[in-house]
Amino acid sequence: MQSTRRNLPQLLGDARRWFEEGLLAALEAAGATPVSPTQAQLFAVLDDQGTTVSELARRMGVTRQTAHQAVHGLVATGLLQQVPDPASARQRLIRRTSEGERAHRQAGIILDRLEAQLAERIGQEAVDALRATLETPWGRPPSPSSE
Template sequence: MTVPINTNLAQLFMRAFYWAEEGLQNTLKERGWAQITKAQSQVFISIGEGVTRPSEIAARMSVTRQAIHQTINELVEFGYVSLEPDPSDRRAKIVTYTEKGHEIGQNTVLGLSEIEAQLIARIGVDNVQALREALCQNWGEPYVPVEMQA
């Protein structure tokens, strides 16, 4: 398949993200887990990558602290995460997985493995490896137009 050079990469990234996200939701549903929102999923990913302060998660997701607290509180109600005092700053809290959160996390890892296997079956191992290598490159800092650099 030849893709026109002017195809918008950002749209392709989003399409791929939504494809993987929907596949993940399907695998979790098949395993008996309630559907979580994309925002809740992003909180899970952040925690898994070691970003545990709500303010840092909000900044990472480009949402307000109020919005992230609402999302975290929903996950607390589901029993997936808890808010604990931050040992390095008593004024702050950190988000941690509960036992139930670890269980859904393990199911997520299994689901993502299934999704990757399905992608390999559909587009081939060489294309998946090339995609992985391209995405793992150091892209540097986000682009800033010259006019904004002054």
């Protein structure tokens, strides 16, 4: 008999998709510029002062090409811009435009609402416990030699 118990990475992925789908639906309902889940994730890992495409790819866990495509889509919509990196003549930083900043603030408000809706469904105590657990440092992933 096969176990129906799902592993933690699957559950975390489902939780992330719940927020992502709620965010994208709310943005669409508000008439915001449509973005893909990958583009929304890119926005979430972008530093206020700007981030290189390579660093965005690392933070998102995607290839540099995937991050580059997401950036170019968002640049085309006017939500992001590329500017010279003062630390490197060869690199460019990706930053939010003023419209991108507005969209980022709007997304933050929507995510707060989604978290409040989650608290209504599962209880504030459960949401607080989930947040505390996920904010606790886990350390580096174990290496095969440490098993």
